[in-house]
Amino acid sequence: MVKNLFSTMLSAIIPLFMLSALTNANPLYTYCFNDAINYTANSQFEDNLHQLLHWLPSNTSVTGFYNNYFGDGADRVYGEALCRGDVNQTICQNCIKIASQEVLNGCKSKEKIIWYEFCQIHYSFQNFSTLMVYTGKYPDSNSLEKNVSNPSHFNEVLMYLMNNLSSEASFTPTKRMFAVGEIKFSKSNIYGLVQCIPDIKKSDCRSCITSALGDLNACCQGLQGGIVVSRNCNVRFELYRFYNASSMSLTYPSPAAGGKWKIGMVGAVTCISAFVIAVLIVSSVVYLRWKKGGQEDEERSQHDLLHELVRPTPVTLAHEGDLVGSEELPFLHLAIIKAATDDFSDSNKLGQGGFGTVYKGVLPNGKEVAVKRLSRRSWQGLDEFKNEIILIAKLQHRNLLRLLGCGIEEDEKLLIYEYMPNRSLDLFIFDSERRSQLDWKICNNIIGGIARGLLYLHEDSRLKIIHRDLKPSNVLLDEEIVAKISDFGMARIFCDENQNAAKTRRIVGTYGYMAPEYAMEGLFSIKSDVFSFGVVLLEIISGKRNSGFYLTGQAQTLVAYAWQLWNEGKELEFVHPVLMESCSTPEVIRCIHIGLLCVQEDPAARPTMSSVVALLGSESIGLAEPRQPAFSVGRIVLPNQSSTTDPSACDMTLSSISPR
Numbered sequence: 001m002v003k004n005l006f007s008t009m010l011s012a013i014i015p016l017f018m019l020s021a022l023t024n025a026n027p028l029y030t031y032c033f034n035d036a037i038n039y040t041a042n043s044q045f046e047d048n049l050h051q052l053l054h055w056l057p058s059n060t061s062v063t064g065f066y067n068n069y070f071g072d073g074a075d076r077v078y079g080e081a082l083c084r085g086d087v088n089q090t091i092c093q094n095c096i097k098i099a100s101q102e103v104l105n106g107c108k109s110k111e112k113i114i115w116y117e118f119c120q121i122h123y124s125f126q127n128f129s130t131l132m133v134y135t136g137k138y139p140d141s142n143s144l145e146k147n148v149s150n151p152s153h154f155n156e157v158l159m160y161l162m163n164n165l166s167s168e169a170s171f172t173p174t175k176r177m178f179a180v181g182e183i184k185f186s187k188s189n190i191y192g193l194v195q196c197i198p199d200i201k202k203s204d205c206r207s208c209i210t211s212a213l214g215d216l217n218a219c220c221q222g223l224q225g226g227i228v229v230s231r232n233c234n235v236r237f238e239l240y241r242f243y244n245a246s247s248m249s250l251t252y253p254s255p256a257a258g259g260k261w262k263i264g265m266v267g268a269v270t271c272i273s274a275f276v277i278a279v280l281i282v283s284s285v286v287y288l289r290w291k292k293g294g295q296e297d298e299e300r301s302q303h304d305l306l307h308e309l310v311r312p313t314p315v316t317l318a319h320e321g322d323l324v325g326s327e328e329l330p331f332l333h334l335a336i337i338k339a340a341t342d343d344f345s346d347s348n349k350l351g352q353g354g355f356g357t358v359y360k361g362v363l364p365n366g367k368e369v370a371v372k373r374l375s376r377r378s379w380q381g382l383d384e385f386k387n388e389i390i391l392i393a394k395l396q397h398r399n400l401l402r403l404l405g406c407g408i409e410e411d412e413k414l415l416i417y418e419y420m421p422n423r424s425l426d427l428f429i430f431d432s433e434r435r436s437q438l439d440w441k442i443c444n445n446i447i448g449g450i451a452r453g454l455l456y457l458h459e460d461s462r463l464k465i466i467h468r469d470l471k472p473s474n475v476l477l478d479e480e481i482v483a484k485i486s487d488f489g490m491a492r493i494f495c496d497e498n499q500n501a502a503k504t505r506r507i508v509g510t511y512g513y514m515a516p517e518y519a520m521e522g523l524f525s526i527k528s529d530v531f532s533f534g535v536v537l538l539e540i541i542s543g544k545r546n547s548g549f550y551l552t553g554q555a556q557t558l559v560a561y562a563w564q565l566w567n568e569g570k571e572l573e574f575v576h577p578v579l580m581e582s583c584s585t586p587e588v589i590r591c592i593h594i595g596l597l598c599v600q601e602d603p604a605a606r607p608t609m610s611s612v613v614a615l616l617g618s619e620s621i622g623l624a625e626p627r628q629p630a631f632s633v634g635r636i637v638l639p640n641q642s643s644t645t646d647p648s649a650c651d652m653t654l655s656s657i658s659p660r
Contacts, residue, residue, distance in 0.1 A: 027102060027116055028139040029229055032109035033459075037125070037614050037621065039110050044075040046108075049123060052079040053100040056121065061093035064176070065198045067128065074620035079123040085178030085195055086245035087118050095119035111614075115139075115229040122231065126617055134208055134396070135460040136215040136230045148239075149186070151222030157185045157252045158192070158237055162213050164250055165194045170206040177205050181248040182241070191241050196233040208233035211396055215462055218394070332416055334409035337361065341371055350423065351473075360419060368419040369404060373412065389415070395461055399453030401476055401486035417486070421479050426472035429540050435576065440583035442481055443540055447591065448616050449483035450475055454533060455609040457485075458526045464494040466524055469509045470532035472539060492524065512547035512557075516601055527603035530612070534598025538562050541591060543576035559599050559629045566596060566626070590619065596626035 039045040048071035060066040060081040067080035083092035095118040103114045111124040161183040168179035177196035182189045196205035212228045212235045220226025227236040340361030350358045356374040407414040428434045457465040474487040490508045515531035517523040546558040555561035
């Protein structure tokens with residue numbers, strides 16, 4: 001009775017604290033999606049935005065969620081507002097009112113989102129139905145929490161709670177895609193919350209929460225509280241009850257009868273597995289160093305790299321098949337990989353790259369995979385191996401190739417990816433027979449997919465990533481011809497989201513796709529990838545390669561040829577005949593225009609990928625006139641140069657690699 005009375009009093013008091021806390025609250029996070037696409041003061045777009053924001057507080061407070069649009073054509077503004085599922089109408093309305101005023105401050109982007117503890121507002125120039133890409137952000141307040149004791153076990157219990165809440169929110173219709181709960185940990189409780197925008201599909205809700213929990217695990221592991229906010233879902237946990245709603249109470253599963261014996265056996269298996277893998281790795285290092293005659297790598301030894309790869313974390317059996325893994329490095333046993341590829345049979349060979357060969361494989365459970373067998377002869381292969389594992393394992397996007405596992409055993413370095421039945425883009429656009437399978441709709445979707453993948457790398461992923469080797473052979477196509485960017489061995493991480501450029505004396509990548517400032521001076525940035533994207537776009541439309549184009553006698557490069565026809569008003573002569581049969585003339589001309597904007601010589605004149613995605617998705621947005629692009633790219637390579645490492649760039653500069 002006393003407990004029920006206390007709960008009743010608490011339920012009455014919490015809303016008062018919420019309302020008080022809201023009065024002087026600051027936003028958790030504010031994000032401008034398209035910095036290069038701004039609205040002007042006193043414009044029709046701004047007027048429509050004010051009209052939309054005016055109606056959000058009263059309409060949202062009724063059900064906790066509201067979306068609508070104001071205006072027509074290029075000035076139409078779409079908006080949606082969401083209140084946290086446990087707040088009452090008064091708190092909801094007040095929060096939306098404050099957010100509606102604050103969202104007008106700062107940047108004047110045509111797409112913006114602002115999060116408060118109890119609500120969020122999102123407006124855009126484009127329909128929200130096209131905005132399903134996950135965009136996770138975590139506020140600075142996460143870093144202020146103190147660490148918990150036994151963080152490893154704490155994280156296990158936390159993720160057990162959050163995964164159960166995810167299922168509750170995404171698959172229970174009566175919950176309006178909102179769930180809260182608590183679970184016992186040590187002498188206290190962990191309290192969790194998950195919520196999705198109510199009008200998205202349940203599968204999209206679950207996918208968004210899964211991505212958000214991955215970010216929560218990355219940013220807040222071992223902390224006493226954390227929150228990740230995104231466009232379509234939010235997750236949060238604390239060691240105090242921060243919500244005002246009835247919640248599910250969970251208990252973390254304890255070992256069954258005979259649990260001590262089972263724990264001992266698991267511990268023994270874990271230790272033995274870790275020991276065996278360590279012996280194999282050390283043997284591999286010794287063998288490789290013996291083959292190299294003890295020669296040290298100019299930047300670091302292979303032993304140091306392996307030590308950096310294999311952290312002292314427990315190695316356990318995973319839930320699927322024979323995958324063995326730790327948090328940093330998932331493994332597949334070499335015997336399983338050999339069996340899957342018929343011992344790397346030539347009949348299973350899918351392609352040959354500068355760092356090794358790719359084979360098709362079939363795992364024991366019937367799953368088709370692609371196995372990348374890295375070259376054994378150089379240190380650079382291990383650098384690339386490390387880079388791909390660190391990057392791809394943490395990247396989840398529809399237009400990025402998914403890494404499934406890897407292996408270091410004997411002298412083998414292996415990466416296991418999802419299998420792409422249609423192989424790479426270059427096999428279609430440069431082949432006279434296969435080219436006929438790509439009509440304008442498919443090509444347009446491929447261009448848009450590549451653009452969205454790069455946008456995720458540059459702006460929407462947890463880290464800012466520069467690919468540095470975008471080209472058609474690194475764009476793979478699945479069974480539905482969906483484009484997926486692959487091959488992150490040359491990618492570079494910027495840990496500081498405010499860092500936009502870096503310089504290196506080690507030029508990696510492929511000539512014909514390199515931006516001039518990178519090829520000539522080693523300067524690279526997100527605009528380097530934009531240049532490469534522009535070249536790929538022009539290749540898709542024309543069906544011609546930029547590399548070796550001078551041999552055609554039409555112009556020095558494909559880019560120069562496109563510019564020449566553009567100035568002469570003969571853009572349609574640039575389009576491949578197959579595309580001319582199915583394309584919309586204004587659309588294809590607009591695409592050529594965007595491509596020319598991307599390959600301008602001055603990086604500052606090139607658009608960002610967020611602008612490119614917006615320009616591709618809306619014909620109503622005006623295009624600037626392109627300037628003359630760089631027609632040739634060349635540089636002098638000096639021997640034995642060392643890389644210039646920017647300490648703010650995660651020390652992820654790669655070794656010198658010959659062009660592929």
